[in-house]
Amino acid sequence: MNNIIETHNLSKIYNPDTVPVNAVNGVDLHIEEGEFTALVGPSGSGKTTLLNLIGGLDYPTTGDVKIDGVDITKMSENKLIDFRLHNIGFVFQAYNLIPVLTAAENIEFVMMMLKKTKQERDLRVRELLAEVGLTDKSKNRPTELSGGQQQRVAVARALASKPRFILADEPTANLDSKSTANLLDIMAKLNIEDKMTFIFSTHDQRVIDKARRIVTLVDGKIVSDTKQ
Amino acid sequence: MLFKVAWRNIWRNKMRSIVVISSVAVGLFAGMFLMAFFWGLAKQEVDIAVETQLSHIQIHNPAFPDDKGVNDTIQNSAVLAEQLKKDSAIKAVSARIVTTGMISSSTTAAGVEIHGIIPAEETTISSISSDITEGSYFSGKPNEIVIGKKLVEKLGVKLHSKIVLTFQSKSGDLTAGSFRIAGIFRSRNSGFDEITVFTNSNEMGQLLGTGSAVHEIAIMLKDGKKADTIKAFYKKEYPGLLVQTWSELSPEMAMLNGLFDQIMYIIIGIILLALMFGIINTMLMAVLERQREFGMLMAIGMNKPRVFIMVVLESFMLTCIGIPAGILLTLLSVHLLSKHGIDLSAFSQALSSFGFSNIIYPELQTSMFLPISLMTAFTAILSGIYPAIKALQFKPAEAIHKI
Structure with missing residues:
Protein backbone atom coordinates (compact mmCIF):
# COMPACT_ATOMS: atom_id res chain seq x y z
CA MET A 1 0.00 0.00 0.00
CA ASN A 2 1.08 3.62 -0.69
CA ASN A 3 1.66 6.09 2.06
CA ILE A 4 -0.92 8.78 1.59
CA ILE A 5 0.24 10.84 4.57
CA GLU A 6 3.75 11.06 5.98
CA THR A 7 4.90 13.26 8.84
CA HIS A 8 8.54 13.63 9.77
CA ASN A 9 9.70 14.93 13.14
CA LEU A 10 6.52 17.00 13.29
CA SER A 11 6.34 19.48 16.17
CA LYS A 12 4.04 22.29 17.08
CA ILE A 13 4.97 24.62 19.92
CA TYR A 14 2.39 27.17 21.04
CA ASN A 15 3.54 30.41 22.73
CA PRO A 16 7.23 29.79 21.96
CA ASP A 17 8.22 33.17 23.40
CA THR A 18 6.16 33.15 26.58
CA VAL A 19 5.04 29.83 28.03
CA PRO A 20 5.98 27.22 25.39
CA VAL A 21 3.56 24.34 25.03
CA ASN A 22 4.70 21.33 22.97
CA ALA A 23 1.34 20.28 21.57
CA VAL A 24 2.92 17.91 19.06
CA ASN A 25 6.43 16.76 19.71
CA GLY A 26 8.50 15.06 17.00
CA VAL A 27 5.76 12.92 15.50
CA ASP A 28 6.66 10.51 12.69
CA LEU A 29 3.49 9.02 11.28
CA HIS A 30 2.70 7.22 8.06
CA ILE A 31 -0.88 6.63 6.95
CA GLU A 32 -1.58 4.29 4.10
CA GLU A 33 -4.36 4.61 1.60
CA GLY A 34 -7.57 2.99 2.82
CA GLU A 35 -6.70 3.02 6.51
CA PHE A 36 -9.29 3.59 9.23
CA THR A 37 -7.14 5.15 11.92
CA ALA A 38 -8.05 6.52 15.33
CA LEU A 39 -5.84 9.01 17.12
CA VAL A 40 -6.49 8.52 20.79
CA GLY A 41 -5.13 9.94 23.97
CA PRO A 42 -6.12 12.09 26.94
CA SER A 43 -7.22 15.69 26.58
CA GLY A 44 -4.27 17.91 25.67
CA SER A 45 -2.32 15.01 24.20
CA GLY A 46 -2.15 16.77 20.80
CA LYS A 47 -4.74 14.82 18.79
CA THR A 48 -6.51 17.87 17.37
CA THR A 49 -3.24 19.72 16.77
CA LEU A 50 -1.87 16.73 14.86
CA LEU A 51 -5.06 16.57 12.76
CA ASN A 52 -4.83 20.30 12.07
CA LEU A 53 -1.22 19.90 10.92
CA ILE A 54 -2.04 16.92 8.72
CA GLY A 55 -5.02 18.80 7.31
CA GLY A 56 -2.99 21.92 6.56
CA LEU A 57 -5.10 24.04 8.88
CA ASP A 58 -1.98 25.05 10.81
CA TYR A 59 1.75 25.23 10.17
CA PRO A 60 4.16 23.14 12.26
CA THR A 61 7.02 24.67 14.23
CA THR A 62 9.37 22.02 12.84
CA GLY A 63 9.09 18.97 10.63
CA ASP A 64 6.99 18.38 7.57
CA VAL A 65 3.74 16.84 6.37
CA LYS A 66 3.67 15.14 3.00
CA ILE A 67 0.43 14.28 1.27
CA ASP A 68 1.05 11.97 -1.63
CA GLY A 69 4.67 13.06 -1.46
CA VAL A 70 3.87 16.80 -1.54
CA ASP A 71 5.14 18.80 1.44
CA ILE A 72 2.18 20.95 2.41
CA THR A 73 4.08 22.82 5.11
CA LYS A 74 5.90 24.74 2.40
CA MET A 75 2.70 25.90 0.76
CA SER A 76 1.34 29.44 1.06
CA GLU A 77 -1.96 29.95 2.88
CA ASN A 78 -3.83 30.44 -0.39
CA LYS A 79 -2.34 27.33 -1.98
CA LEU A 80 -3.14 25.35 1.12
CA ILE A 81 -6.82 26.39 0.94
CA ASP A 82 -6.93 25.17 -2.63
CA PHE A 83 -5.09 21.99 -1.69
CA ARG A 84 -7.57 21.28 1.09
CA LEU A 85 -10.50 21.86 -1.26
CA HIS A 86 -9.22 19.25 -3.71
CA ASN A 87 -7.63 16.69 -1.40
CA ILE A 88 -8.97 16.70 2.15
CA GLY A 89 -12.40 16.21 3.63
CA PHE A 90 -13.14 17.53 7.10
CA VAL A 91 -15.66 16.43 9.70
CA PHE A 92 -15.79 18.55 12.82
CA GLN A 93 -16.98 17.81 16.31
CA ALA A 94 -19.63 20.56 16.18
CA TYR A 95 -20.78 19.58 12.65
CA ASN A 96 -20.06 23.12 11.38
CA LEU A 97 -22.50 23.11 8.53
CA ILE A 98 -23.44 26.38 6.83
CA PRO A 99 -26.60 27.22 8.76
CA VAL A 100 -28.30 29.17 5.96
CA LEU A 101 -28.04 26.34 3.45
CA THR A 102 -30.05 23.14 3.24
CA ALA A 103 -28.44 19.72 3.58
CA ALA A 104 -28.22 19.40 -0.21
CA GLU A 105 -26.84 22.92 -0.61
CA ASN A 106 -24.21 22.31 2.05
CA ILE A 107 -22.93 19.38 0.03
CA GLU A 108 -23.27 21.25 -3.25
CA PHE A 109 -21.36 24.25 -1.86
CA VAL A 110 -18.03 22.40 -1.99
CA MET A 111 -18.65 21.36 -5.57
CA MET A 112 -19.54 24.92 -6.49
CA MET A 113 -16.11 25.95 -5.28
CA LEU A 114 -14.69 23.20 -7.47
CA LYS A 115 -16.63 24.73 -10.37
CA LYS A 116 -18.52 21.53 -11.15
CA THR A 117 -21.46 21.77 -13.53
CA LYS A 118 -25.01 21.87 -12.20
CA GLN A 119 -25.61 18.39 -13.60
CA GLU A 120 -22.53 16.96 -11.91
CA ARG A 121 -23.44 18.62 -8.66
CA ASP A 122 -27.01 17.41 -8.62
CA LEU A 123 -25.99 13.87 -9.38
CA ARG A 124 -23.29 13.81 -6.69
CA VAL A 125 -25.56 15.43 -4.08
CA ARG A 126 -28.18 12.74 -4.70
CA GLU A 127 -25.56 9.98 -4.47
CA LEU A 128 -24.08 11.30 -1.25
CA LEU A 129 -27.40 11.95 0.44
CA ALA A 130 -28.40 8.40 -0.41
CA GLU A 131 -25.09 7.12 0.92
CA VAL A 132 -25.61 8.79 4.30
CA GLY A 133 -29.31 7.92 4.33
CA LEU A 134 -30.65 11.46 4.19
CA THR A 135 -32.36 11.63 0.81
CA ASP A 136 -35.59 12.76 2.44
CA LYS A 137 -33.83 15.52 4.37
CA SER A 138 -32.20 17.20 1.40
CA LYS A 139 -34.21 20.40 1.77
CA ASN A 140 -33.83 20.67 5.52
CA ARG A 141 -31.58 23.27 7.03
CA PRO A 142 -29.13 22.21 9.78
CA THR A 143 -31.41 23.55 12.52
CA GLU A 144 -34.10 21.18 11.27
CA LEU A 145 -31.82 18.15 11.57
CA SER A 146 -30.73 16.13 14.61
CA GLY A 147 -27.08 16.10 15.65
CA GLY A 148 -26.56 12.70 14.07
CA GLN A 149 -28.20 13.81 10.83
CA GLN A 150 -26.09 16.97 10.74
CA GLN A 151 -22.93 14.92 11.20
CA ARG A 152 -23.99 12.63 8.36
CA VAL A 153 -24.45 15.70 6.15
CA ALA A 154 -20.97 16.82 7.25
CA VAL A 155 -19.59 13.43 6.14
CA ALA A 156 -21.38 13.76 2.81
CA ARG A 157 -19.96 17.27 2.42
CA ALA A 158 -16.47 15.98 3.24
CA LEU A 159 -16.88 13.38 0.49
CA ALA A 160 -18.26 15.83 -2.07
CA SER A 161 -14.92 16.75 -3.55
CA LYS A 162 -13.82 13.08 -3.72
CA PRO A 163 -10.90 13.82 -1.39
CA ARG A 164 -7.82 11.66 -0.84
CA PHE A 165 -8.73 11.23 2.83
CA ILE A 166 -11.08 12.47 5.53
CA LEU A 167 -10.00 13.97 8.84
CA ALA A 168 -12.58 13.79 11.58
CA ASP A 169 -12.02 15.60 14.85
CA GLU A 170 -14.04 13.89 17.60
CA PRO A 171 -16.92 13.26 15.15
CA THR A 172 -19.09 11.42 17.67
CA ALA A 173 -18.44 13.61 20.70
CA ASN A 174 -21.84 15.28 20.51
CA LEU A 175 -23.84 12.26 19.37
CA ASP A 176 -25.98 9.75 21.21
CA SER A 177 -25.27 6.01 20.95
CA LYS A 178 -27.66 5.35 18.11
CA SER A 179 -26.39 8.25 16.01
CA THR A 180 -22.80 7.26 16.77
CA ALA A 181 -23.39 3.70 15.64
CA ASN A 182 -25.15 4.91 12.51
CA LEU A 183 -22.36 7.33 11.63
CA LEU A 184 -19.65 4.74 12.28
CA ASP A 185 -21.44 2.24 10.05
CA ILE A 186 -21.56 4.79 7.24
CA MET A 187 -17.89 5.68 7.60
CA ALA A 188 -16.85 2.03 7.87
CA LYS A 189 -18.84 1.23 4.76
CA LEU A 190 -17.20 4.10 2.87
CA ASN A 191 -13.83 2.88 4.04
CA ILE A 192 -14.39 -0.71 3.00
CA GLU A 193 -16.37 -0.20 -0.19
CA ASP A 194 -14.83 2.99 -1.54
CA LYS A 195 -11.39 2.61 0.09
CA MET A 196 -11.81 6.05 1.63
CA THR A 197 -9.06 6.79 4.15
CA PHE A 198 -10.30 8.03 7.53
CA ILE A 199 -8.29 9.49 10.39
CA PHE A 200 -10.16 10.29 13.58
CA SER A 201 -9.28 11.90 16.80
CA THR A 202 -11.47 10.42 19.47
CA HIS A 203 -12.11 9.58 23.10
CA ASP A 204 -15.04 7.41 22.21
CA GLN A 205 -14.51 3.72 22.88
CA ARG A 206 -17.11 2.82 20.24
CA VAL A 207 -15.02 4.59 17.59
CA ILE A 208 -11.82 3.06 18.93
CA ASP A 209 -13.42 -0.38 18.71
CA LYS A 210 -14.27 0.19 15.05
CA ALA A 211 -10.82 1.54 14.13
CA ARG A 212 -8.38 -0.81 12.47
CA ARG A 213 -5.35 1.18 13.57
CA ILE A 214 -5.02 3.01 16.86
CA VAL A 215 -2.34 5.64 17.35
CA THR A 216 -2.04 6.76 20.97
CA LEU A 217 -0.66 10.17 21.79
CA VAL A 218 0.54 11.41 25.16
CA ASP A 219 2.04 14.89 25.60
CA GLY A 220 2.31 15.30 21.86
CA LYS A 221 4.25 12.08 21.31
CA ILE A 222 3.15 8.78 19.83
CA VAL A 223 3.38 6.24 22.63
CA SER A 224 1.77 3.37 20.78
CA ASP A 225 0.68 2.51 17.27
CA THR A 226 -1.30 -0.70 16.95
CA LYS A 227 -3.33 -2.36 14.25
CA GLN A 228 -6.32 -4.53 15.12
CA MET B 1 -24.24 30.23 -4.53
CA VAL B 50 -37.65 86.12 -12.54
CA GLU B 51 -41.32 86.90 -12.02
CA THR B 52 -40.94 90.14 -10.11
CA GLN B 53 -37.76 91.62 -11.39
CA LEU B 54 -35.49 89.84 -13.79
CA SER B 55 -37.59 87.87 -16.28
CA HIS B 56 -35.70 85.21 -18.23
CA ILE B 57 -33.81 87.51 -20.57
CA GLN B 58 -33.24 91.27 -20.63
CA ILE B 59 -31.98 93.44 -23.46
CA HIS B 60 -30.18 96.71 -22.76
CA ASN B 61 -28.04 99.29 -24.39
CA PRO B 62 -24.51 97.95 -23.63
CA ALA B 63 -23.70 101.17 -21.73
CA PHE B 64 -26.79 100.99 -19.51
CA PRO B 65 -25.79 98.48 -16.79
CA ASP B 66 -22.71 100.48 -15.73
CA ASP B 67 -24.36 103.69 -14.55
CA LYS B 68 -27.98 103.33 -15.62
CA GLY B 69 -27.71 106.52 -17.64
CA VAL B 70 -30.96 108.10 -18.81
CA ASN B 71 -29.59 108.46 -22.32
CA ASP B 72 -28.56 104.82 -22.62
CA THR B 73 -31.77 103.74 -24.28
CA ILE B 74 -32.35 100.97 -26.82
CA GLN B 75 -32.52 102.15 -30.42
CA ASN B 76 -35.79 101.31 -32.18
CA SER B 77 -37.07 99.57 -29.09
CA ALA B 78 -40.68 99.48 -30.28
CA VAL B 79 -39.72 97.66 -33.50
CA LEU B 80 -37.48 95.30 -31.57
CA ALA B 81 -40.23 94.53 -29.05
CA GLU B 82 -42.64 93.73 -31.86
CA GLN B 83 -40.11 91.41 -33.51
CA LEU B 84 -39.54 89.61 -30.24
CA LYS B 85 -43.24 89.09 -29.69
CA LYS B 86 -43.36 87.11 -32.94
CA ASP B 87 -40.90 84.52 -31.63
CA SER B 88 -42.85 81.39 -30.73
CA ALA B 89 -40.44 80.58 -27.89
CA ILE B 90 -41.22 83.89 -26.20
CA LYS B 91 -44.20 84.09 -23.91
CA ALA B 92 -44.25 87.82 -23.22
CA VAL B 93 -42.26 90.99 -23.74
CA SER B 94 -42.28 94.17 -21.70
CA ALA B 95 -40.43 97.38 -22.58
CA ARG B 96 -39.39 99.40 -19.53
CA ILE B 97 -37.95 102.75 -18.69
CA VAL B 98 -35.59 102.25 -15.79
CA THR B 99 -34.01 105.05 -13.84
CA THR B 100 -33.02 105.85 -10.29
CA GLY B 101 -34.25 108.73 -8.22
CA MET B 102 -35.64 109.91 -4.92
CA ILE B 103 -39.11 109.34 -3.64
CA SER B 104 -40.37 111.83 -1.10
CA SER B 105 -43.33 111.91 1.19
CA SER B 106 -44.23 114.87 3.36
CA THR B 107 -41.98 113.51 6.09
CA THR B 108 -39.12 111.60 4.51
CA ALA B 109 -37.37 110.53 1.33
CA ALA B 110 -35.70 107.38 0.02
CA GLY B 111 -33.70 106.29 -2.97
CA VAL B 112 -35.63 104.11 -5.44
CA GLU B 113 -35.44 102.43 -8.81
CA ILE B 114 -38.25 103.73 -10.99
CA HIS B 115 -39.75 101.37 -13.55
CA GLY B 116 -41.77 103.07 -16.24
CA ILE B 117 -43.97 100.33 -17.64
CA ILE B 118 -46.87 99.68 -19.93
CA PRO B 119 -49.14 98.20 -17.26
CA ALA B 120 -50.91 95.75 -19.56
CA GLU B 121 -47.60 94.46 -20.94
CA GLU B 122 -46.00 94.20 -17.52
CA THR B 123 -48.88 92.08 -16.28
CA THR B 124 -47.89 89.38 -18.76
CA ILE B 125 -44.34 89.32 -17.57
CA SER B 126 -44.26 90.08 -13.85
CA SER B 127 -46.28 89.08 -10.83
CA ILE B 128 -46.56 92.63 -9.44
CA SER B 129 -50.17 93.02 -10.51
CA SER B 130 -51.11 89.92 -8.53
CA ASP B 131 -49.02 91.02 -5.55
CA ILE B 132 -51.20 94.09 -4.97
CA THR B 133 -52.47 94.01 -1.39
CA GLU B 134 -54.14 97.44 -1.27
CA GLY B 135 -55.66 99.57 -3.99
CA SER B 136 -55.40 98.60 -7.62
CA TYR B 137 -52.82 97.99 -10.30
CA PHE B 138 -53.05 101.13 -12.47
CA SER B 139 -56.67 102.14 -12.91
CA GLY B 140 -55.92 104.32 -15.92
CA LYS B 141 -55.90 107.66 -14.10
CA PRO B 142 -52.94 109.96 -14.74
CA ASN B 143 -49.83 110.04 -12.54
CA GLU B 144 -50.45 106.78 -10.74
CA ILE B 145 -47.69 104.98 -8.94
CA VAL B 146 -47.54 101.47 -7.50
CA ILE B 147 -45.12 101.01 -4.63
CA GLY B 148 -44.08 98.26 -2.22
CA LYS B 149 -45.46 97.76 1.27
CA LYS B 150 -42.05 98.10 2.80
CA LEU B 151 -41.53 101.47 1.12
CA VAL B 152 -44.96 102.62 2.23
CA GLU B 153 -43.98 101.92 5.82
CA LYS B 154 -40.64 103.63 5.35
CA LEU B 155 -42.18 106.77 3.88
CA GLY B 156 -45.07 106.82 6.33
CA VAL B 157 -47.65 107.10 3.55
CA LYS B 158 -50.78 105.18 2.68
CA LEU B 159 -52.94 104.34 -0.30
CA HIS B 160 -53.86 107.42 -2.38
CA SER B 161 -51.17 109.50 -0.64
CA LYS B 162 -49.31 111.92 -2.85
CA ILE B 163 -45.58 111.41 -3.29
CA VAL B 164 -42.93 113.12 -5.37
CA LEU B 165 -40.36 111.44 -7.58
CA THR B 166 -37.19 113.37 -8.31
CA PHE B 167 -34.73 112.22 -10.96
CA GLN B 168 -32.37 113.41 -13.62
CA SER B 169 -33.89 114.05 -17.03
CA LYS B 170 -32.32 113.41 -20.44
CA SER B 171 -30.95 116.95 -20.49
CA GLY B 172 -29.22 116.44 -17.15
CA ASP B 173 -31.60 118.63 -15.16
CA LEU B 174 -33.29 117.48 -12.00
CA THR B 175 -36.92 116.84 -12.70
CA ALA B 176 -39.71 116.06 -10.32
CA GLY B 177 -43.12 114.59 -10.79
CA SER B 178 -46.01 114.25 -8.43
CA PHE B 179 -47.75 110.87 -8.24
CA ARG B 180 -50.59 109.33 -6.28
CA ILE B 181 -50.30 105.87 -4.82
CA ALA B 182 -52.76 103.70 -6.75
CA GLY B 183 -51.67 100.38 -5.38
CA ILE B 184 -49.42 98.84 -2.77
CA PHE B 185 -47.79 95.52 -3.54
CA ARG B 186 -46.12 92.97 -1.37
CA SER B 187 -43.93 90.58 -3.29
CA ARG B 188 -42.03 87.69 -1.70
CA ASN B 189 -38.87 89.78 -1.70
CA SER B 190 -39.05 92.59 0.83
CA GLY B 191 -35.77 94.05 -0.42
CA PHE B 192 -37.32 94.51 -3.86
CA ASP B 193 -40.46 96.01 -2.32
CA GLU B 194 -38.39 98.62 -0.49
CA ILE B 195 -36.57 100.04 -3.51
CA THR B 196 -38.83 99.56 -6.53
CA VAL B 197 -41.69 101.68 -7.78
CA PHE B 198 -43.78 101.36 -10.93
CA THR B 199 -45.23 104.19 -12.99
CA ASN B 200 -46.71 104.49 -16.44
CA SER B 201 -43.97 104.58 -19.10
CA ASN B 202 -45.69 107.32 -21.17
CA GLU B 203 -45.64 109.69 -18.22
CA MET B 204 -42.09 108.74 -17.27
CA GLY B 205 -40.94 109.16 -20.87
CA GLN B 206 -42.32 112.67 -20.92
CA LEU B 207 -40.75 113.61 -17.58
CA LEU B 208 -37.38 112.11 -18.55
CA GLY B 209 -37.51 113.54 -22.03
CA THR B 210 -36.82 110.17 -23.60
CA GLY B 211 -40.17 109.95 -25.37
CA SER B 212 -41.06 106.43 -26.37
CA ALA B 213 -37.50 105.10 -25.99
CA VAL B 214 -36.94 102.49 -23.29
CA HIS B 215 -33.93 101.25 -21.32
CA GLU B 216 -34.89 97.65 -20.93
CA ILE B 217 -36.78 94.98 -22.78
CA ALA B 218 -37.73 92.13 -20.47
CA ILE B 219 -38.51 88.78 -22.05
CA MET B 220 -40.40 85.92 -20.47
CA LEU B 221 -39.88 82.57 -22.21
CA LYS B 222 -42.29 79.71 -22.52
CA ASP B 223 -39.53 77.43 -21.23
CA GLY B 224 -37.08 79.13 -18.88
CA LYS B 225 -34.56 76.33 -19.36
CA LYS B 226 -33.97 77.52 -22.92
CA ALA B 227 -32.79 80.93 -21.76
CA ASP B 228 -29.16 80.33 -22.71
CA THR B 229 -30.00 79.11 -26.21
CA ILE B 230 -32.40 81.93 -26.97
CA LYS B 231 -30.04 84.49 -25.50
CA ALA B 232 -27.26 83.19 -27.75
CA PHE B 233 -29.54 83.53 -30.74
CA TYR B 234 -30.50 87.16 -30.03
CA LYS B 235 -26.97 88.06 -29.09
CA LYS B 236 -25.97 87.06 -32.60
CA GLU B 237 -29.06 88.72 -34.06
CA TYR B 238 -28.48 92.06 -32.29
CA PRO B 239 -24.73 92.44 -31.86
CA GLY B 240 -25.09 96.11 -30.86
CA LEU B 241 -27.23 95.26 -27.84
CA LEU B 242 -26.52 93.63 -24.52
CA VAL B 243 -28.55 90.42 -24.19
CA GLN B 244 -28.38 88.74 -20.79
CA THR B 245 -30.09 85.85 -19.04
CA TRP B 246 -31.32 86.06 -15.46
CA SER B 247 -28.21 84.23 -14.23
CA GLU B 248 -26.00 86.87 -15.83
CA LEU B 249 -28.15 89.68 -14.51
CA SER B 250 -28.02 88.25 -11.02
CA PRO B 251 -24.80 86.24 -10.84
CA GLU B 252 -24.99 86.07 -7.04
CA MET B 253 -28.26 84.17 -7.32
Missing part, protein backbone atom coordinates in the same frame (compact mmCIF):
# COMPACT_ATOMS: atom_id res chain seq x y z
CA LEU B 2 -22.18 33.02 -3.00
CA PHE B 3 -25.09 35.39 -3.64
CA LYS B 4 -27.49 32.93 -2.08
CA VAL B 5 -25.34 32.48 1.02
CA ALA B 6 -24.78 36.23 1.38
CA TRP B 7 -28.49 36.96 0.91
CA ARG B 8 -29.53 34.37 3.48
CA ASN B 9 -26.82 35.47 5.87
CA ILE B 10 -28.22 38.98 6.08
CA TRP B 11 -31.52 37.56 7.28
CA ARG B 12 -29.96 35.48 10.05
CA ASN B 13 -30.36 38.36 12.43
CA LYS B 14 -33.47 40.03 11.06
CA MET B 15 -33.67 42.78 13.64
CA ARG B 16 -30.07 43.83 13.10
CA SER B 17 -30.48 43.83 9.34
CA ILE B 18 -33.70 45.81 9.56
CA VAL B 19 -31.95 48.38 11.74
CA VAL B 20 -29.16 48.75 9.14
CA ILE B 21 -31.62 48.88 6.23
CA SER B 22 -33.68 51.46 8.10
CA SER B 23 -30.66 53.59 8.86
CA VAL B 24 -29.66 53.50 5.17
CA ALA B 25 -33.22 54.40 4.15
CA VAL B 26 -33.56 57.16 6.74
CA GLY B 27 -30.08 58.51 6.02
CA LEU B 28 -30.77 58.58 2.31
CA PHE B 29 -34.19 60.11 2.90
CA ALA B 30 -32.69 62.80 5.14
CA GLY B 31 -30.09 63.71 2.54
CA MET B 32 -32.42 63.60 -0.43
CA PHE B 33 -35.22 65.41 1.32
CA LEU B 34 -32.81 68.13 2.38
CA MET B 35 -31.70 68.41 -1.23
CA ALA B 36 -35.31 68.59 -2.40
CA PHE B 37 -36.01 71.26 0.21
CA PHE B 38 -33.07 73.41 -0.79
CA TRP B 39 -33.68 72.88 -4.48
CA GLY B 40 -37.27 73.96 -3.95
CA LEU B 41 -36.04 76.95 -1.98
CA ALA B 42 -33.49 77.91 -4.61
CA LYS B 43 -35.91 77.37 -7.49
CA GLN B 44 -38.54 79.48 -5.80
CA GLU B 45 -36.00 82.21 -5.18
CA VAL B 46 -35.13 82.21 -8.87
CA ASP B 47 -38.81 82.08 -9.83
CA ILE B 48 -39.58 85.02 -7.56
CA ALA B 49 -36.70 87.02 -8.98
CA ALA B 254 -26.81 81.76 -9.87
CA MET B 255 -23.81 81.30 -7.63
CA LEU B 256 -26.06 80.65 -4.63
CA ASN B 257 -27.83 77.94 -6.60
CA GLY B 258 -24.53 76.31 -7.47
CA LEU B 259 -23.46 76.62 -3.86
CA PHE B 260 -26.64 74.88 -2.70
CA ASP B 261 -25.76 71.95 -4.93
CA GLN B 262 -22.28 71.70 -3.50
CA ILE B 263 -23.45 72.06 0.10
CA MET B 264 -26.02 69.36 -0.49
CA TYR B 265 -23.40 66.93 -1.74
CA ILE B 266 -21.27 67.73 1.30
CA ILE B 267 -24.24 67.06 3.59
CA ILE B 268 -24.97 63.80 1.76
CA GLY B 269 -21.28 62.92 2.14
CA ILE B 270 -21.45 63.50 5.89
CA ILE B 271 -24.62 61.41 6.18
CA LEU B 272 -23.02 58.60 4.19
CA LEU B 273 -19.89 58.78 6.33
CA ALA B 274 -21.99 58.35 9.47
CA LEU B 275 -23.85 55.54 7.74
CA MET B 276 -20.58 53.89 6.82
CA PHE B 277 -19.55 53.58 10.46
CA GLY B 278 -22.95 52.11 11.28
CA ILE B 279 -22.60 49.48 8.57
CA ILE B 280 -18.99 48.72 9.53
CA ASN B 281 -20.08 48.21 13.13
CA THR B 282 -22.90 45.87 12.16
CA MET B 283 -20.86 43.90 9.66
CA LEU B 284 -17.98 43.61 12.07
CA MET B 285 -20.32 42.20 14.69
CA ALA B 286 -21.75 39.78 12.16
CA VAL B 287 -18.27 38.64 11.13
CA LEU B 288 -16.97 38.22 14.68
CA GLU B 289 -20.08 36.27 15.67
CA ARG B 290 -19.48 33.89 12.77
CA GLN B 291 -15.79 33.34 13.39
CA ARG B 292 -16.23 29.56 13.63
CA GLU B 293 -18.16 29.52 10.39
CA PHE B 294 -15.46 31.48 8.57
CA GLY B 295 -12.88 29.07 9.99
CA MET B 296 -14.90 26.15 8.68
CA LEU B 297 -15.40 27.76 5.26
CA MET B 298 -11.67 28.31 4.86
CA ALA B 299 -10.96 24.82 6.17
CA ILE B 300 -13.17 23.17 3.57
CA GLY B 301 -11.56 25.21 0.80
CA MET B 302 -13.29 28.57 0.45
CA ASN B 303 -10.52 30.83 -0.75
CA LYS B 304 -9.87 34.33 0.49
CA PRO B 305 -11.30 36.23 -2.48
CA ARG B 306 -14.58 34.34 -2.05
CA VAL B 307 -14.70 35.07 1.68
CA PHE B 308 -13.97 38.73 0.95
CA ILE B 309 -16.64 38.96 -1.73
CA MET B 310 -19.20 37.25 0.50
CA VAL B 311 -18.77 39.77 3.34
CA VAL B 312 -18.74 42.78 1.00
CA LEU B 313 -21.81 41.37 -0.77
CA GLU B 314 -23.67 41.15 2.52
CA SER B 315 -22.92 44.78 3.25
CA PHE B 316 -23.83 45.75 -0.32
CA MET B 317 -27.11 43.84 -0.21
CA LEU B 318 -28.15 45.40 3.08
CA THR B 319 -27.57 48.83 1.58
CA CYS B 320 -29.22 47.99 -1.71
CA ILE B 321 -32.44 47.21 0.12
CA GLY B 322 -32.16 50.50 1.99
CA ILE B 323 -31.62 52.58 -1.15
CA PRO B 324 -35.03 52.01 -2.80
CA ALA B 325 -36.69 52.29 0.60
CA GLY B 326 -35.00 55.68 1.10
CA ILE B 327 -35.92 56.85 -2.40
CA LEU B 328 -39.52 55.73 -1.92
CA LEU B 329 -39.73 57.55 1.41
CA THR B 330 -38.34 60.70 -0.22
CA LEU B 331 -40.71 60.45 -3.21
CA LEU B 332 -43.73 60.05 -0.97
CA SER B 333 -42.86 62.89 1.38
CA VAL B 334 -41.80 65.25 -1.40
CA HIS B 335 -44.91 64.39 -3.41
CA LEU B 336 -47.06 65.24 -0.39
CA LEU B 337 -45.20 68.39 0.55
CA SER B 338 -44.84 69.65 -3.00
CA LYS B 339 -48.63 70.09 -3.00
CA HIS B 340 -49.04 71.71 0.40
CA GLY B 341 -45.58 73.14 0.92
CA ILE B 342 -43.67 73.61 4.15
CA ASP B 343 -44.98 76.64 5.95
CA LEU B 344 -42.13 78.69 7.38
CA SER B 345 -44.22 81.74 8.21
CA ALA B 346 -42.53 81.93 11.59
CA PHE B 347 -39.40 83.03 9.75
CA SER B 348 -41.18 85.06 7.07
CA GLN B 349 -39.35 88.32 7.78
CA ALA B 350 -35.90 86.76 7.50
CA LEU B 351 -36.84 84.67 4.46
CA SER B 352 -38.48 87.63 2.69
CA SER B 353 -35.45 89.84 3.21
CA PHE B 354 -33.37 87.25 1.32
CA GLY B 355 -35.98 86.95 -1.41
CA PHE B 356 -37.23 83.55 -0.27
CA SER B 357 -40.85 82.51 -0.02
CA ASN B 358 -42.60 81.71 3.28
CA ILE B 359 -43.87 78.44 1.95
CA ILE B 360 -41.26 76.15 0.54
CA TYR B 361 -42.29 73.54 -1.99
CA PRO B 362 -39.64 70.80 -2.03
CA GLU B 363 -38.72 69.71 -5.50
CA LEU B 364 -36.95 66.54 -6.53
CA GLN B 365 -34.58 66.29 -9.41
CA THR B 366 -34.77 62.75 -10.70
CA SER B 367 -31.26 63.14 -12.04
CA MET B 368 -30.01 63.09 -8.45
CA PHE B 369 -31.24 59.53 -7.79
CA LEU B 370 -28.49 57.85 -9.74
CA PRO B 371 -25.47 59.72 -8.32
CA ILE B 372 -26.80 59.46 -4.75
CA SER B 373 -27.66 55.78 -5.14
CA LEU B 374 -24.21 55.13 -6.57
CA MET B 375 -22.60 57.09 -3.73
CA THR B 376 -24.57 55.02 -1.21
CA ALA B 377 -23.73 51.74 -2.92
CA PHE B 378 -20.09 52.75 -3.01
CA THR B 379 -20.30 53.54 0.71
CA ALA B 380 -21.72 50.06 1.29
CA ILE B 381 -18.84 48.44 -0.55
CA LEU B 382 -16.34 50.55 1.39
CA SER B 383 -18.10 49.64 4.64
CA GLY B 384 -17.80 45.95 3.88
CA ILE B 385 -14.06 46.07 3.22
CA TYR B 386 -12.82 46.32 6.82
CA PRO B 387 -15.06 43.52 8.18
CA ALA B 388 -14.08 41.41 5.15
CA ILE B 389 -10.38 41.96 5.86
CA LYS B 390 -11.07 41.01 9.48
CA ALA B 391 -12.69 37.78 8.30
CA LEU B 392 -9.64 36.96 6.19
CA GLN B 393 -7.41 37.25 9.24
CA PHE B 394 -9.06 34.32 11.01
CA LYS B 395 -6.88 31.24 11.30
CA PRO B 396 -9.02 28.20 10.44
CA ALA B 397 -7.49 26.00 13.14
CA GLU B 398 -8.29 28.55 15.86
CA ALA B 399 -11.54 29.89 14.43
CA ILE B 400 -13.16 26.45 14.13
CA HIS B 401 -12.97 25.98 17.87
CA LYS B 402 -14.36 29.42 18.76
CA ILE B 403 -17.66 29.24 20.58
